[in-house]
Amino acid sequence: MTNSVANTIHKLFKELHQHPELSNQEFETTKRLRSYLQQANIRILELGAKTGVIAEIGSGSPVLALRADIDALPINEQTELDYRSQNREVMHACGHDLHASVLMGAAYLLKAQEKNLQGTVRLLFQPAEENFSGALHFIDIGALNGVDAILGLHNNPNLAVNQMASCSGPFSANVDRIEITVTGIGAHAARPESGIDPIVIGAQIVSAIQTISSRTISGLDPVVVSITKFLGGNTWNVIPEKVEMEGTVRTLTPKVRAKVKQQLISIVENVAISMGAKAELRWFDGPPSVMNVAKWVALAKQVAKQTGYEVVDFKPGLGGEDFAHYLHVVPGAFINLGSQSQHALHHPKFQINLDMITPAAHYLYELATQALIDLKHNNK
Numbered sequence: 523m524t525n526s527v528a529n530t531i532h533k534l535f536k537e538l539h540q541h542p543e544l545s546n547q548e549f550e551t552t553k554r555l556r557s558y559l560q561q562a563n564i565r566i567l568e569l570g571a572k573t574g575v576i577a578e579i580g581s582g583s584p585v586l587a588l589r590a591d592i593d594a595l596p597i598n599e600q601t602e603l604d605y606r607s608q609n610r611e612v613m614h615a616c617g618h619d620l621h622a623s624v625l626m627g628a629a630y631l632l633k634a635q636e637k638n639l640q641g642t643v644r645l646l647f648q649p650a651e652e653n654f655s656g657a658l659h660f661i662d663i664g665a666l667n668g669v670d671a672i673l674g675l676h677n678n679p680n681l682a683v684n685q686m687a688s689c690s691g692p693f694s695a696n697v698d699r700i701e702i703t704v705t706g707i708g709a710h711a712a713r714p715e716s717g718i719d720p721i722v723i724g725a726q727i728v729s730a731i732q733t734i735s736s737r738t739i740s741g742l743d744p745v746v747v748s749i750t751k752f753l754g755g756n757t758w759n760v761i762p763e764k765v766e767m768e769g770t771v772r773t774l775t776p777k778v779r780a781k782v783k784q785q786l787i788s789i790v791e792n793v794a795i796s797m798g799a800k801a802e803l804r805w806f807d808g809p810p811s812v813m814n815v816a817k818w819v820a821l822a823k824q825v826a827k828q829t830g831y832e833v834v835d836f837k838p839g840l841g842g843e844d845f846a847h848y849l850h851v852v853p854g855a856f857i858n859l860g861s862q863s864q865h866a867l868h869h870p871k872f873q874i875n876l877d878m879i880t881p882a883a884h885y886l887y888e889l890a891t892q893a894l895i896d897l898k899h900n901n902k
């Protein structure tokens with residue numbers, strides 16, 4: 523890679539890191555990315571995105587999409603970096619500044635080879651991944667129209683700078699949210715027999731739903747049901763009428779997701795009925811799991827080896843990733859590259875190892891080039 527491209531993307535990375543913006547508020551980030559694209563004469567597609575930017579290099583089919591997310595988190599940065607966040611309570615603690623810079627680097631390299639490209643590379647600088655709305659918005663405005671396959675990456679702080687990991691099948695979890703309302707009958711705390719206590723019933727429900735993963739789903743299928751909010755009552759001597767709960771369900775496959783949902787509804791309703799109360803469970807679908815296609819994972823690993831990466835084993839986690847929505851429309855793969863941070867993603871001291879930026883951009887460039895050749899060959 524030329525030094526000038528490497529310098530440009532390091533500069534972009536530091537600028538993005540200093541000026542993080544929350545989901546759907548990435549206005550300055552969008553301006554900056556547009557300006558970097560324009561500097562390289564890369565064609566911007568005006569599809570009406572409120573934030574984020576979509577651009578193209580090359581021409582004709584096949585069309586390969588590359589996606590990077592660009593939003594930051596409501597976290598007060600606690601690093602000592604000279605380029606640390608200048609926006610209070612906002613931080614690039616998930617490395618989306620890195621993803622955008624790596625995609626820009628790949629774009630500059632692809633632009634330099636535009637005449638030799640076997641089709642079109644569409645660049646998706648996607649907003650609002652952290653609240654899981656950006657990918658759906660991009661799909662709505664037509665970002666995937668004409669696209670044959672899509673690839674995306676996320677940094678992984680647990681991997682070394684030269685390590686790459688991915689897997690076929692589920693890569694991330696189905697991330698669903700639940701709300702539960704238990705309605706009993708309020709009473710004097712000294713005379714519980716004259717009411718129906720929703721706190722006791724709510725507690726029974728919290729315990730009972732833990733049997734879903736231990737008793738009704740195979741031990742080989744990961745399931746997490748976490749109740750993260752439990753609200754009821756407002757004083758010491760009154761049994762309240764209602765308890766409200768909230769939580770999340772994480773699964774890897776559609777089958778397990780459906781079974782857990784059905785079990786949850788049944789347990790919540792029946793525990794309440796057995797104790798004379800009423801309970802309702804409201805289920806909100808979040809992003810499904812990223813379902814990687816084997817062929818694209820294989821290509822991503824092969825190119826990783828060719829470009830000097832060590833390919834390591836990957837086990838899917840129960841976190842979410844809205845890249846999943848794209849894979850419901852077109853095939854592709856999502857991969858991890860090592861960012862070697864001592865602190866986890868979303869930690870106020872999260873800090874990538876800068877040495878990973880340039881090789882990652884070069885890798886993504888090589889991957890896109892070879893993916894187009896592959897698509898062209900297989901479309902014949």
Ligand SMILES: [Zn+2]
Pocket residue numbers: 616652867868
């Ligand atoms: Zn994140």
Ligand SMILES: [Zn+2]
Pocket residue numbers: 616617618651676
């Ligand atoms: Zn992220």
